[in-house]
Amino acid sequence: MRLLQLDQELQRGSYYAATAAREAAQPPLQGLHEADVAVVGGGLAGLNAALELAERGMDVALLEADLVGSGASGRNGGQALHGLACDHSVIEGQLGPEGARQVWDMSLEALALIQERCARHHIDAEWRSGYLCLATSPRKAQALKLWTEHMNQRYDSQLRWIYPAELDQWIDSPRYHAGLHDPRSGHLHPLKYCLGLARAAQAAGVRVFEHSPVTALEHGRSVLLRTAFGQLRARQVLLAGNAYLPAFAPQLAPELSARIMPVGTYIVCTEPLQPQRLQALMPSGSAVCDSNFVLDYFRPTADHRLLYGGRVSYSTATPRRLVASMRQRLVQSFPSLCDVELPYAWGGFVDITMNRAPDFGRLGQAQNVYYLQGFSGHGVALTGLAGRVVAEAMHGDAARFDTFARLRHRAFPGGALLRTPALVLGMTYYRLKDLL
Numbered sequence: 001m002r003l004l005q006l007d008q009e010l011q012r013g014s015y016y017a018a019t020a021a022r023e024a025a026q027p028p029l030q031g032l033h034e035a036d037v038a039v040v041g042g043g044l045a046g047l048n049a050a051l052e053l054a055e056r057g058m059d060v061a062l063l064e065a066d067l068v069g070s071g072a073s074g075r076n077g078g079q080a081l082h083g084l085a086c087d088h089s090v091i092e093g094q095l096g097p098e099g100a101r102q103v104w105d106m107s108l109e110a111l112a113l114i115q116e117r118c119a120r121h122h123i124d125a126e127w128r129s130g131y132l133c134l135a136t137s138p139r140k141a142q143a144l145k146l147w148t149e150h151m152n153q154r155y156d157s158q159l160r161w162i163y164p165a166e167l168d169q170w171i172d173s174p175r176y177h178a179g180l181h182d183p184r185s186g187h188l189h190p191l192k193y194c195l196g197l198a199r200a201a202q203a204a205g206v207r208v209f210e211h212s213p214v215t216a217l218e219h220g221r222s223v224l225l226r227t228a229f230g231q232l233r234a235r236q237v238l239l240a241g242n243a244y245l246p247a248f249a250p251q252l253a254p255e256l257s258a259r260i261m262p263v264g265t266y267i268v269c270t271e272p273l274q275p276q277r278l279q280a281l282m283p284s285g286s287a288v289c290d291s292n293f294v295l296d297y298f299r300p301t302a303d304h305r306l307l308y309g310g311r312v313s314y315s316t317a318t319p320r321r322l323v324a325s326m327r328q329r330l331v332q333s334f335p336s337l338c339d340v341e342l343p344y345a346w347g348g349f350v351d352i353t354m355n356r357a358p359d360f361g362r363l364g365q366a367q368n369v370y371y372l373q374g375f376s377g378h379g380v381a382l383t384g385l386a387g388r389v390v391a392e393a394m395h396g397d398a399a400r401f402d403t404f405a406r407l408r409h410r411a412f413p414g415g416a417l418l419r420t421p422a423l424v425l426g427m428t429y430y431r432l433k434d435l436l
Contacts, residue, residue: 029230041240043073048387069194085376110385123196130286131185264313
């Protein structure tokens, strides 16, 4: 329960919560209900899946332990990016050229799906196209350029390389050396997107129950889920709680918990800046992240603020003097912003896998309990695609879902007591590599 207590504390300073209007909470599950599909988790993955299933004519009930969008789905950096969190060579190594190409193409479909959903369901998620990945040294720029050339040649990815001499046309910062631009990726207000998806799902007939953590799951040809005050029986179930599923209900799928680890991520947001000042710093208005393993990321908001994320905690402990340490990182990238106020500072937990690839599959002898997890901080776009392919599988066509399910995953080493210290030690190595 320590993770949940820390998470509640990290919610309080969220810029997103302060700028997104919530409707009245949905009632918790009470009594006995039935559905074709039960979805556990009201974040981006669960909501996208529920909407897809309802649009295919299935009766769907969604159980959320807290409020829809209250977890990482409504508190992240808002960057919707191509590809996966892992380097695409991981996918090439496991699935071969054809499977890797299919996964890359589906990641681009995920980006188009966001804009399609916003247009169709009138979701004002503040979408803005454009993404910059920037290198902090000539050595890292060379590695990033080679990756860009590989992706353009093998996948026709249409990424534009930005040489050092032209970088100031894209960003006014002394920290970066060169980079790439992707016009198809972009950024949005994730909580507004979550809440818009929830409204669309309910309009399509999905029954949403908030404050309904699942306490037990009984496998069979039909599955029974229990909450504190109710029961839900369904022919098929989707577990989409990510890092929060082990925290709220570790007994549901302990074999899944061993393959993911919760990682704390942290963000600050500035006071509103003069539009001309923000435009001068980031002329393209793109989302930005660096190419380090432990990276910084930032983007302009629709109301002319700069939202800046960085720092991660692999021990789940919130960094001391969070605002001061985040200010230091922001000023490294933009020295001219040393005088700005940071009225918002918050964080949350994402689930990572050992290889940073997503972990999708089925549980139980009847194979009617599906799961989506391990987005590894790259889920704003990919969760939409995940919701679509799991809905296809539940509706009878599992080809695309099974492409992801073929990816192999290992449990984190060290067992219950030592896996967190082992992860902290391993990440120290990568932090040191980032400094080179």
